[in-house]
Amino acid sequence: MKKYTIKKYKIDDFQLWNDFVNQAKNATFLFHRNFMEYHNTRFNDFSLLVFENEKLMSILPANYVDDVLFSHQGLTYGGFVFNDKIKLGQVLEIVKEVLNFLHDNGFKTFKLKLMPSIYNSFFSEEIEYALFLIEAKLIRRDCLSVIDLNKKFKISKTRKEAIHRGKKNNLEIREEDNFKLFWDEILIPNLDKKHNATPVHSVEEIEILHKRFPKNIRHFNVYDNGKIVAGTTIFVTDKVAHPQYISGNPQKNELGSIDYLYHYLITEVFNDKDFFDFGPSHENDGKQINQGILFWKESFGVKTTVQDWYEISAKNYKKLENILI
Structure with a gap:
C-alpha cells in the first residue's frame, strides 16, 4: 500500500x-x-x-x-x-x-x-x-473578465473611439524597467485619492520581483509629450497575460491613454498568449460588481470565467x- x-x-x-x-x-x-x-x-x-x-x-x-x-x-x-x-x-x-x-x-x-x-x-x-x-x-x-486570444473578439465602438484618440494625440508607449515613476506619479496618488489605499507591492518590492522574474513581470508607461500619463504592470505566465496594476492621470479619458495602451498590449505585445485576463471587478468579497470597471472591460470583448x-x-x-x- x-x-x-x-x-x-x-x-x-x-x-x-x-x-x-x-x-x-x-x-x-x-x-x-x-x-x-x-x-x-x-x-x-x-x-x-x-x-x-x-x-x-x-x-x-x-x-x-x-x-x-x-x-x-x-x-x-x-x-x-x-x-x-x-x-x-x-x-x-x-x-x-x-x-x-x-x-x-x-x-x-x-x-x-x-x-x-x-x-x-x-x-x-x-x-x-x-x-x-x-x-x-x-x-x-469572482467573475474574471478574460479575452480568449485564440478566437475573434469584438471591441466596442466607444472603445475604438478612445483608442483612436490615443493615436491621434501621438501618445508614446514604452516598456521600462523603471517602476518608480509610475508608482510615485500615477499609482500611489490615485489609490490614495480613490480608495485611501496603497499598492500591494511597494516599488522596492516590485523592482526586486522584476529582477527575479524579468520575463514574467513587465511594465509599460504611456507618455504625452514626454510626461507620464498612464501605466500598467503585467504578470505574464505561459498562457496568460494579467494586468496587476493599471492607472492613469485625470486626463486618461480625454487622452485615450489607457485604452490606447491596452489595445497595443492585447493586439501586439501579448497576442501570442492564449488569454488576456483583466481580472475581477468586484467589491465586498465578490458580492458586488463595480459596473463602471466591468463596462470598460466588456467593451474590449471579454468573456467571463470564475475563481x-x-x-x-x-x-x-x-x-x-x-x-x-
Missing part, C-alpha cells in the same frame, strides 16, 4: 519546491519560493509538501492565522499543485492525508483559493471533485475514506 507523508516546508526544501513548480501542470511563477518569500515577514508560512513513499507528489502554498490554514494569502490564486502524471485516486488520497494532518495539528478549517482554469497547462479539476466529496462550502466566487474560494472542515478527511471501491 502506498504511504503518504506530509512535511512542512523548510528552507532546505527550496530547490525541491521550485523544481516541482517548474514541471507542474497547474503552477505559475507566483508559486516559486523567490516570489513567495518577498513578503515572508507578513505571513506565518505553513506551506506543505506531500510525498508518496519517497516521491514528491504535491505542494500546497499556505499560511495560517490561529487555527485556520489559508491558501497563501499573499498570492492571487493557489491550492494544491500537481504534476501532469497525477491520477484522480492519488489526488483524493492526498487531500485526505493533508486534512488529516491539519486536524492532527490543531487546525479546524482550511480556506482554499483555487487557481482559475485558464492558468492550467492541462485539465486540473480533480480538486473540484474532492471538494464535492468533503462537502466544502463555497464562500466566494472560487472554499471553506473546508479539517475533520472531514473521514469523508474521503472508502471512496474507491
Whole structure:
C-alpha cells in the first residue's frame, strides 16, 4: 500500500519546491519560493509538501492565522499543485492525508483559493471533485473578465473611439524597467485619492520581483509629450497575460491613454498568449460588481470565467475514506 507523508516546508526544501513548480501542470511563477518569500515577514508560512513513499507528489502554498490554514494569502490564486502524471485516486488520497494532518495539528478549517482554469497547462479539476466529496462550502466566487486570444473578439465602438484618440494625440508607449515613476506619479496618488489605499507591492518590492522574474513581470508607461500619463504592470505566465496594476492621470479619458495602451498590449505585445485576463471587478468579497470597471472591460470583448474560494472542515478527511471501491 502506498504511504503518504506530509512535511512542512523548510528552507532546505527550496530547490525541491521550485523544481516541482517548474514541471507542474497547474503552477505559475507566483508559486516559486523567490516570489513567495518577498513578503515572508507578513505571513506565518505553513506551506506543505506531500510525498508518496519517497516521491514528491504535491505542494500546497499556505499560511495560517490561529487555527485556520489559508491558501497563501499573499498570492492571487493557489491550492494544491500537481504534476501532469497525477491520477484522480492519488489526488483524493492526498487531500485526505493533508486534512488529516491539519486536524492532527490543531487546525479546524482550511480556506482554499483555487487557481482559475485558464492558468492550467492541462485539465486540473480533480480538486473540484474532492471538494464535492468533503462537502466544502463555497464562500466566494469572482467573475474574471478574460479575452480568449485564440478566437475573434469584438471591441466596442466607444472603445475604438478612445483608442483612436490615443493615436491621434501621438501618445508614446514604452516598456521600462523603471517602476518608480509610475508608482510615485500615477499609482500611489490615485489609490490614495480613490480608495485611501496603497499598492500591494511597494516599488522596492516590485523592482526586486522584476529582477527575479524579468520575463514574467513587465511594465509599460504611456507618455504625452514626454510626461507620464498612464501605466500598467503585467504578470505574464505561459498562457496568460494579467494586468496587476493599471492607472492613469485625470486626463486618461480625454487622452485615450489607457485604452490606447491596452489595445497595443492585447493586439501586439501579448497576442501570442492564449488569454488576456483583466481580472475581477468586484467589491465586498465578490458580492458586488463595480459596473463602471466591468463596462470598460466588456467593451474590449471579454468573456467571463470564475475563481472560487472554499471553506473546508479539517475533520472531514473521514469523508474521503472508502471512496474507491
